[in-house]
Amino acid sequence: KNQVEQSPQSLIILEGKNCTLQCNYTVSPFSNLRWYKQDTGRGPVSLTIMTFSENTKSNGRYTATLDADTKQSSLHITASQLSDSASYICVVGGFGNEKLTFGTGTRLTIIP
Amino acid sequence: GAGVSQSPSNKVTEKGKDVELRCDPISGHTALYWYRQSLGQGLEFLIYFQGNSAPDKSGLPSDRFSAERTGGSVSTLTIQRTQQEDSAVYLCASSLALDRVSYGYTFGSGTRLTVV
Numbered sequence: 001k002n003q004v005e006q007s008p009q010s011l012i013i014l015e016g017k018n019c020t021l022q023c024n025y026t027v028s029p030f031s032n033l034r035w036y037k038q039d040t041g042r043g044p045v046s047l048t049i050m051t052f053s054e055n056t057k058s059n060g061r062y063t064a065t066l067d068a069d070t071k072q073s074s075l076h077i078t079a080s081q082l083s084d085s086a087s088y089i090c091v092v093g094g095f096g097n098e099k100l101t102f103g104t105g106t107r108l109t110i111i112p
Numbered sequence: 113g114a115g116v117s118q119s120p121s122n123k124v125t126e127k128g129k130d131v132e133l134r135c136d137p138i139s140g141h142t143a144l145y146w147y148r149q150s151l152g153q154g155l156e157f158l159i160y161f162q163g164n165s166a167p168d169k170s171g172l173p174s175d176r177f178s179a180e181r182t183g184g185s186v187s188t189l190t191i192q193r194t195q196q197e198d199s200a201v202y203l204c205a206s207s208l209a210l211d212r213v214s215y216g217y218t219f220g221s222g223t224r225l226t227v228v
Binding site: 004034036041042043044045046049089091100101102103104105 | 116147152153154155156157203205216217218219220221222
């Protein structure tokens with residue numbers, strides 16, 4: 001069964017600090033991995049998209065890494081801001097099908 | 113439009129009633145998806161439309177759920193005889209079919225359905 005597991009479930013950090021969110025997946029065959037940010041009451045917004053040949057992708061203060069061999073990804077947030085408070089969802093796309101597999105997300109709270 | 117629009121944003125309905133949820137995808141996006149997000153759960157795939165092809169309905173949880181997409185644009189998700197377990201946020205997403213990997217999916221803000 002295709003699964004995406006994220007850790008930690010929730011995280012609280014001080015403004016200005018860095019943090020790393022983890023994602024492990026068992027989706028096969030694998031096509032791509034995406035990180036989304038979802039603010040409360042809003043739909044998910046794409047941060048990064050990586051295919052199996054990409055190891056890292058950055059979007060401003062967000063840097064995602066992918067190890068397709070170990071089926072792990074991480075999202076690193078640098079110099080966190082209060083606006084980074086949101087749920088971060090790891091999503092894996094299977095090759096040849098359209099059904100994305102979603103993780104349950106990491107709830108990140110940035111405190112001043 | 114500039115984004116994916118969903119309506120209503122909130123819907124409270126009595127158990128046993130039928131509800132219709134609407135999704136307006138981004139103009140030109142031929143692929144449209146419905147997902148469901150229950151409290152504390154990851155998004156769950158419901159149904160996928162691609163152009164004029166037959167939709168992939170494999171994610172619909174029961175025959176009380178149906179969806180249609182008229183004219184390749186607006187989509188309506190209908191839930192008949194709603195049950196309390198149907199309470200969730202229903203998200204719609206659209207994508208440029210030709211290059212979903214590069215362009216990704218754009219999600220609407222969802223419809224929060226509460227069945228009482």
